[in-house]
Amino acid sequence: MHYLAIKGKQKLSGSVTISGAKNAALPLLTLSLLSKNPITIDNVPEVADVKTLLQLLSNLGASSTCKDNVVKIDSTTVNSTCANYDIVRKMRASILTLGPLLTRFGHCEVSLPGGCAIGQRPIDLHLKALEQMGADIEIAQGYVIAKAPKGLKGATIIFDKVTVTGSENIIMAAALAHGKTTLVNVAKEPEVVQVCEILANAGVNIEGIGTSKLIIEGSGGKLLDIKDFTVIPDRIEAGTYLCAGAITKSKITLKKVNPKHLEAVILKLEQMGFKIDEKEDSLTLHPAEKILPSDIETSEYPGFPTDLQAQFMALCTQAKGTSIIDERLFENRFMHVSELLRMGAGIKLKGHSATVEGKAKLNAADVMATDLRASSALILAALVAEGTTRIHRIYHLDRGYENLEGKFSALGAHIERLEE
Ligand code: EPZ
Numbered sequence: 001m002h003y004l005a006i007k008g009k010q011k012l013s014g015s016v017t018i019s020g021a022k023n024a025a026l027p028l029l030t031l032s033l034l035s036k037n038p039i040t041i042d043n044v045p046e047v048a049d050v051k052t053l054l055q056l057l058s059n060l061g062a063s064s065t066c067k068d069n070v071v072k073i074d075s076t077t078v079n080s081t082c083a084n085y086d087i088v089r090k091m092r093a094s095i096l097t098l099g100p101l102l103t104r105f106g107h108c109e110v111s112l113p114g115g116c117a118i119g120q121r122p123i124d125l126h127l128k129a130l131e132q133m134g135a136d137i138e139i140a141q142g143y144v145i146a147k148a149p150k151g152l153k154g155a156t157i158i159f160d161k162v163t164v165t166g167s168e169n170i171i172m173a174a175a176l177a178h179g180k181t182t183l184v185n186v187a188k189e190p191e192v193v194q195v196c197e198i199l200a201n202a203g204v205n206i207e208g209i210g211t212s213k214l215i216i217e218g219s220g221g222k223l224l225d226i227k228d229f230t231v232i233p234d235r236i237e238a239g240t241y242l243c244a245g246a247i248t249k250s251k252i253t254l255k256k257v258n259p260k261h262l263e264a265v266i267l268k269l270e271q272m273g274f275k276i277d278e279k280e281d282s283l284t285l286h287p288a289e290k291i292l293p294s295d296i297e298t299s300e301y302p303g304f305p306t307d308l309q310a311q312f313m314a315l316c317t318q319a320k321g322t323s324i325i326d327e328r329l330f331e332n333r334f335m336h337v338s339e340l341l342r343m344g345a346g347i348k349l350k351g352h353s354a355t356v357e358g359k360a361k362l363n364a365a366d367v368m369a370t371d372l373r374a375s376s377a378l379i380l381a382a383l384v385a386e387g388t389t390r391i392h393r394i395y396h397l398d399r400g401y402e403n404l405e406g407k408f409s410a411l412g413a414h415i416e417r418l419e420e
Contacts, residue, residue, distance in 0.1 A: 004391040004405070006382035007414035008364055012245055014411055015253035015282075018238045019045040019402040020069065020231035024191040026093045027168040028231060029053050029073065031195060032062070033100035034175055035202075036223035038074035042230040045069070045237075045402040048395070052091045056083055060097070076223075081108035085142060088113055091399070095123055098144060099169035102135060103176040104223070107147045112139065117371040119330040125166045129157045133170075133177060151221045154179030162187050162212075162300040168195050175204045177218035184213050189301040190261045194232050202226045233281075235261040236307040237401060240376045242266075242285055243311040244411070246274055247318055247380050249287040252411060257283055264304045268294060268312065272319060293321035293358060298328050310336040310377035316356040317345040318384060323356040336374035339367040343381050343389070364389040369396040376401065383413060392420070 020043035029050070032039055044050060046069060054064050057073065060080045064073040081101045088094040092113035101108035113121065127137045127144065133152040138145045154177050157170060167187040172195065174181035186192070188210060196209040202224040205217035238257045245252035246269060259266065259278045266276050266283070273288030294316060298306040306329040316323035317340065327333045334354060337347050342365045346357035364387030369375030375397045382389035391397075394417070397404055408415045 001392070001420040002394055002417050003420055004379070004394050004397075005388055005416045005418055006379060006391065007388045008362070008382055008385035010248065010383060010412060010414055012248050012250035012252050012383075012411040012413060015255055016241050016407050016411055017255045018233045018241070018257045019043070021045070021191055021234035021236075022047055022049055022400045023164070023189075023236070024194050025050050025231050026053055027096050027165070027172070027191065027195050028198060028229070029057065029071070030096040030100050031172055031198060032057070032073045032075040032226065033078060033097065033104055034172060034224050035075060035226035037076065037225065038072060039226050040228040041071045041073065042228070043069055044071045044231055045234065047402050048399045049091050049093060052087060053094065056087045056094055056097065059084070059087065081105045083108070083110040085111040092116055092121060093165060095126065096165055096169060098126060098146065099130070099173035102130060102146045102148055103152050103173040106149045106151055110144045110146070112142050112144060117335050117374070118333040123166070125159055125161060125163050126169050129159070129166065129170045130173060132157050133173060133181065152177040152218075154181040154216075154218055156182040157184065159183070159185040164189050164192060167192050171195055171199070171214065171216065174216040174218055175199050175224065176221055178220045179218055181216045181218065182213070183216070186212055186214050187300060188212055190232055190235065190258070198226060198229055199224070201229070232261070233257050236305065236373070238262060238283070239265045239305070239308040240311050240401070241407070242269060242283065243308070243315050243380050244383060244408070245285040246272070246288070246291070247315045248383050251284065251286050253282055253284040255282050257281060259283055264302060265308060268296065268304060272315070291315070291319040291359070293319040293323040293356075295324045297326040300329070306330060306333060307373050309333060310374045311380055313337070313347070313354060313356060314340060314377040314380040317347070317358050317360045317362065317381065319358040321358060323358065325354045325356060327352050327354070335370035336377040339374070339378055340381055342367060343385055345381070361386070363387060366390045366392065369393045372396050372400045379408070
């Protein structure tokens with residue numbers, strides 16, 4: 001096991017190149033199951049979750065190579081429909097094989113993902129939608145056993161809640177279904193939009209891309225001619241580095257980023273006193289004279305992303321005044337709070353709301369990563385703490401941040417990965 005040692009009170013400078021979006025790459029890899037030909041995907045982040053999913057697809061019979069952020073994958077050779085527990089438990093996004101496997105093969109057995117640190121993470125909306133498309137769904141021995149021997153039928157589906165992977169699963173299922181599927185209250189995250197765009201480029205007739213209502217004409221079971229493509233930039237990684245520059249009062253530039261995907265985040269940083277220069281694919285953050293407190297409420301895109309809530313909480317500890325942070329999407333996404341408290345932050349929790357008193361003097365400590373984004377909040381706090389902080393269980397970070405130490409070191413941070 002490794003840990004990160006980060007020396008605090010270190011200014012950052014220079015630029016960082018943002019990787020491809022993990023949360024786009026994952027559904028786009030399972031989308032390869034719908035392809036009648038091998039595909040090449042560029043700008044794939046080489047992170048643990050992607051490696052895990054490639055392993056799962058290979059267990060199903062696909063073959064792939066991954067080099068220099070380019071994945072070549074051939075899922076035409078898939079000959080198994082069972083996504084088993086030992087992989088799915090490592091990465092809940094494996095549930096993204098459910099829709100593609102079922103719509104292509106007419107049956108599949110996918111292990112239930114189980115909960116995770118941030119919440120129970122049910123998949124009831126995925127299953128309900130597939131049943132509306134004619135699937136027979138049974139839960140047995142911790143697996144979803146799905147059957148649709150004659151293929152899935154188009155249906156009109158209204159999601160009770162906006163669900164990102166639920167939307168992606170059903171969009172992919174509908175792409176090969178028989179007839180038209182209308183999806184209402186579908187997620188509008190850029191990652192969902194890219195899934196739709198790749199399907200549309202393959203000839204699937206999709207109306208309403210980027211809106212909360214999609215109409216998808218299925219291919220009736222015929223595999224698709226998926227064209228090669230490039231994964232969109234990771235807006236959450238970008239937001240994390242913006243917070244790193246902000247909390248250390250540094251001027252830094254982000255390259256290969258899509259500013260349009262970060263509107264809510266940029267607005268929030270400007271409200272907190274930071275100036276941000278936008279170019280077509282880069283952002284330059286200028287330090288705030290004084291970091292102002294902010295009220296944040298997470299919501300679905302294009303609202304403020306829940307995946308940046310922890311990072312902004314770390315930043316708010318350095319704002320002068322009281323910030324209120326409401327986490328509206330997940331019931332337990334404050335795991336970073338106890339660790340930030342141990343570093344000297346002033347945070348009080350009440351239900352899904354956190355009150356952050358600043359400006360707090362943070363001190364180095366031994367802290368524990370609990371989930372991907374909470375872990376990155378601890379890095380941000382460590383960058384401004386007095387002394388050297390050690391962050392343990394950093395396998396959480398490796399799931400979603402490519403070359404993390406390399407990128408932070410290049411910005412001037414003193415960060416080392418050491419053996420426990
Ligand atoms: C995706 O998770 C992301 N993961 C998460 O990022 C992100 O936090 C989340 O969307 C919200 O933006 C991937 O894209 C791989 P949801 P997902 O279904 O799809 C409830 C990260 O750090 N819900 O949109 O699992 C659910 O409990 C990860 O990269 C149901 O009730 O999230 C939650 O309260 C963490 N029933 C809300 O909806 C369902 O069937 C939103 O969940 C599905 C979801």
